[in-house]
Structures are given as structure tokens and as C-alpha cells.
Amino acid sequence: MRGHEPRSSSSCAACKLLKRRCTPTCIFAPYFRSSDLITFAKVHKVFGASNVSKLLGEVPEEQRQETVNSLAYEAEVRLKDPVYGCIGAIASLQKKMLELQHDLAVARTRLLAHSGVSNHVSQLDNSPELAAFLDLVPYSDLMLLDGSTSLDAYLYDLGQPPFV
Amino acid sequence: MNPKRCAACKYLRRRCPKDCIFAPYFPPNDPAKFACIHRIYGAGNVSKMLQQLPDQTRAEAVESLCFEAKCRVDDPVYGCVGIIHLLQTQIQNAQNELAKTQAEVAVAQTKLSQTQNSDF
Numbered sequence: 477m478r479g480h481e482p483r484s485s486s487s488c489a490a491c492k493l494l495k496r497r498c499t500p501t502c503i504f505a506p507y508f509r510s511s512d513l514i515t516f517a518k519v520h521k522v523f524g525a526s527n528v529s530k531l532l533g534e535v536p537e538e539q540r541q542e543t544v545n546s547l548a549y550e551a552e553v554r555l556k557d558p559v560y561g562c563i564g565a566i567a568s569l570q571k572k573m574l575e576l577q578h579d580l581a582v583a584r585t586r587l588l589a590h591s592g593v594s595n596h597v598s599q600l601d602n603s604p605e606l607a608a609f610l611d612l613v614p615y616s617d618l619m620l621l622d623g624s625t626s627l628d629a630y631l632y633d634l635g636q637p638p639f640v
Numbered sequence: 641m642n643p644k645r646c647a648a649c650k651y652l653r654r655r656c657p658k659d660c661i662f663a664p665y666f667p668p669n670d671p672a673k674f675a676c677i678h679r680i681y682g683a684g685n686v687s688k689m690l691q692q693l694p695d696q697t698r699a700e701a702v703e704s705l706c707f708e709a710k711c712r713v714d715d716p717v718y719g720c721v722g723i724i725h726l727l728q729t730q731i732q733n734a735q736n737e738l739a740k741t742q743a744e745v746a747v748a749q750t751k752l753s754q755t756q757n758s759d760f
Contacts, residue, residue: 523682531716535716542717543716543717546719550708550720558693559693561708562708563704566720566727570727576738590745591748
């Protein structure tokens, strides 16, 4: 075609998709090989090539691969869940963490109950009162992983509860 | 045209039409919100994403995009994926601790049963 520069046969995925010549200094080339077309397409769809280029330019070279990996992950999740993206994943993990904290506090309380009666016959283990207590104690009153009683360190402020 | 431009149209220096897709979610009193989201995603991409969503989900989509954009501004390498990694590590640690504690409870229960049996 007139005026059309031949594309390198080793164009990176970005330049292939953007239909441009892939130069030796192409910022995308080290991270989006020609086989990564689908990955770049997703990243481009969510963030846009020029924004990705700017982002990569703002981080040190040795951290660019990690940056691309995290952008690719975010783009993938956003395309699967266009409303919540990664926030949906964070909310699920937070919920799981709270459940584990509760289970751990219950287990620790049971352990304390046992360790205090090692030399005596105890009915505690079969006590319906203990079982009822452990099921009813709210999260905030139970001892947590590091011995603290505050959940704040484990929660991120996501603003509105609808993310859960 | 909206008599008062939304934050997006102010930022983009354009007229704000009555059916501006950004106006319901980017009020003029919060210019930083749009600036952040535009920096990471670009106005065009945000507009396309919102257009593909039903009206009733757009507000939440904007909030999640804003949160992710802010995470990316704060941590250009990992963005909100850093939070995911941290939570996954914490969950793994909590699961290990829970398994260990439950094993200790089982051992304590076994010892207690043995004590009760030997007394009788």
C-alpha cells in the first residue's frame, strides 16, 4: 500500500492491535509479546493504550512487568464484572476474613476453656451453655488473630455496603 | 445544556448536555473524583463502560471505578490488586492458625476424655 510502512514481523501485541510499526524502543514490547494479543486487547479496552503507556512510564523499569500483570488482572476482572470489578473480589475476601476471624476466636475460646481444666473433670465441653454463648458472641467481642479486639485493621473503607 | 456543568464536562472543557452520561455521578463540587478516574481510565473508556450498563447499576460502577483508580494512583505498580494479595495472605495465615488451634482443641478434648475415663 502507498505510504504504508511494512510492519515488523516481530511486532508486539500492542502494535499489532494498534496497527502501527513496533519500534525498538516500544514501551509495550517487553511486556506484551505477539502471543499476548488477547491480554493486551483486554487491557486496552479497560484502560486505553495511551493511559497504559503513561502508567508504565511512571514506574521504574524493573517494576513494569508487575505493573502489567496487575493491570491485566484488573482488566480481566472488570470485563467479567463490569459493575464491581476487583471491588467485588475484595468484598468477598473481606467477608471470608471475617468468617475466619470468628471461627478462630471460637476455637481459641474453646482451647482456653479446656486448658483451664486440665487436672479436673469438666462438663464444659458438653455444655450447651458454652455452645450457645460461642454462637451468640458478636465478632467485636471475640479475641482476634493478634490478640486484639478490633476488626478495623482488617477492613478497608469501601464506602457503601452494597459492595458486599 | 445543564446550567451548571458536571465535573467531567468542566474538566474536559466542554458543554454539559442535558443527557450527559457523567452528570449524575460527577457533581461539580467534586472535581478530584473525575480527575482521578480520567487519569487511569480516560473519559472515553468510562463513557463506553457506563453506556454498556443498565442505568440502575451505573452509580455503583462509578464508585468501584473511582476506588480502583484511587488505588492505582496511590500504588501505580499493584493498584487494588495489592489489596487482594494482602487479603489472600491474611486469609491463608488465618486458615493455618485456625487449623492449628482446632488441632490443639482436639488434643485437649482427647486428654480430657482420657482423664475422665481413668477416673472412672
